[in-house]
Amino acid sequence: MERTAETAAGLYERMREKLSRVVPDFELRYKAELAYRINTLKKERNAVILGHNYMEPALYHSIPDFTGDSLELCRKAATTDADIIVFCGVRFMAETAKILNPGKTVLIPSPRAGCSLAESITAADVRELKSRFPGVPVVTYVNTYADVKAESDICCTSGNAAKVVASLGVERVIFLPDEFLARNVAKDTGKRIIFPTKSPRPAAGAELEREMIGWRGRCEVHEKFTVEDIARARAQFPDVVVLAHPECSPEVVAASDFSGSTAAMTAYVERTRAPRYLLLTECSMGDNIAAANPQKEMLRLCSVRCPHMGEITLEQTLASLEETRYVVEVEESIRLRAAGAVQRMIEIG
Ligand code: SF4
Numbered sequence: 001m002e003r004t005a006e007t008a009a010g011l012y013e014r015m016r017e018k019l020s021r022v023v024p025d026f027e028l029r030y031k032a033e034l035a036y037r038i039n040t041l042k043k044e045r046n047a048v049i050l051g052h053n054y055m056e057p058a059l060y061h062s063i064p065d066f067t068g069d070s071l072e073l074c075r076k077a078a079t080t081d082a083d084i085i086v087f088c089g090v091r092f093m094a095e096t097a098k099i100l101n102p103g104k105t106v107l108i109p110s111p112r113a114g115c116s117l118a119e120s121i122t123a124a125d126v127r128e129l130k131s132r133f134p135g136v137p138v139v140t141y142v143n144t145y146a147d148v149k150a151e152s153d154i155c156c157t158s159g160n161a162a163k164v165v166a167s168l169g170v171e172r173v174i175f176l177p178d179e180f181l182a183r184n185v186a187k188d189t190g191k192r193i194i195f196p197t198k199s200p201r202p203a204a205g206a207e208l209e210r211e212m213i214g215w216r217g218r219c220e221v222h223e224k225f226t227v228e229d230i231a232r233a234r235a236q237f238p239d240v241v242v243l244a245h246p247e248c249s250p251e252v253v254a255a256s257d258f259s260g261s262t263a264a265m266t267a268y269v270e271r272t273r274a275p276r277y278l279l280l281t282e283c284s285m286g287d288n289i290a291a292a293n294p295q296k297e298m299l300r301l302c303s304v305r306c307p308h309m310g311e312i313t314l315e316q317t318l319a320s321l322e323e324t325r326y327v328v329e330v331e332e333s334i335r336l337r338a339a340g341a342v343q344r345m346i347e348i349g
Contacts, residue, residue: 047082074345
């Protein structure tokens with residue numbers, strides 16, 4: 001039986017129930033009106049909306065059919081039967097949806113939603129590393145563009161990185177492009193890591209004794225959190241439980257109580273009972289967890305924001321559906337090779 005369409009008033013009430021503690025009412029009314037128009041159009045056009053955990057609260061709690069981290073959304077993108085996928089996230093995520101759905105129209109609401117990690121490495125850089133370390137498999141974080149994925153053996157997310165590395169059953173891996181995630185995975189898997197410089201090349205022997213070959217890409221959000229931030233928060237709130245994303249430095253991860261992907265952090269907050277939590281990740285995610293867990297107190301450092309995720313708004317999403325913009329394309333020979341790396345990751349889970 002088809003679900004009765006939600007009315008504009010019903011949508012406002014649903015948003016108010018979740019968000020009245022984090023969004024002022026006048027803004028909520030304005031955003032509920034936009035969200036209603038998006039949801040109506042979404043139905044007319046047989047579109048599905050995927051929303052990353054870093055979307056702002058009013059968008060996150062109103063228009064996505066599915067929310068989650070990049071791995072969860074990858075899985076949803078692989079199984080949808082909608083004609084149009086609107087990706088409320090950044091470009092590399094929308095590209096991954098296109099890689100998995102070549103016959104569908106994939107839209108991203110803003111062409112400016114990039115990522116400092118994805119921009120830190122090119123396909124030529126990966127080819128150079130492969131020629132320098134022949135036969136060593138390349139594991140690439142999904143936070144990369146399609147041409148970089150196409151040069152890789154397998155992709156990973158922050159949620160499954162150690163599992164993907166272990167699944168290869170080899171001594172040495174090239175792990176790209178996030179320096180901190182690589183160092184955290186090296187620590188978890190007991191591997192020694194090297195970050196090769198372009199020039200001058202170190203002696204071959206020095207490189208060969210390392211098991212993990214990394215790259216110095218960084219997330220411009222997570223690299224900003226420091227051990228001092230944690231110490232100050234603990235001094236002010238001695239009972240705080242600190243959660244850090246694995247794109248934070250190993251020192252920050254070590255000073256935290258828990259580290260995991262955005263999905264793992266959400267699950268951790270839901271299954272534990274601490275007086276308060278400090279989330280070291282994009283600030284909107286703290287708002288979204290707070291909205292879903294009103295009885296729990298969340299602290300977040302909102303001076304650190306991802307400008308790329310912030311590009312995706314309800315206004316831009318409405319325009320995206322109205323004008324079929326901005327269409328994400330991936331050249332077919334690149335798509336086919338990238339799809340192999342993404343599918344291998346999905347099979348591992
Ligand atoms: S939060 Fe970091 S990794 Fe995520 S999109 Fe922004 S810059 Fe990229």
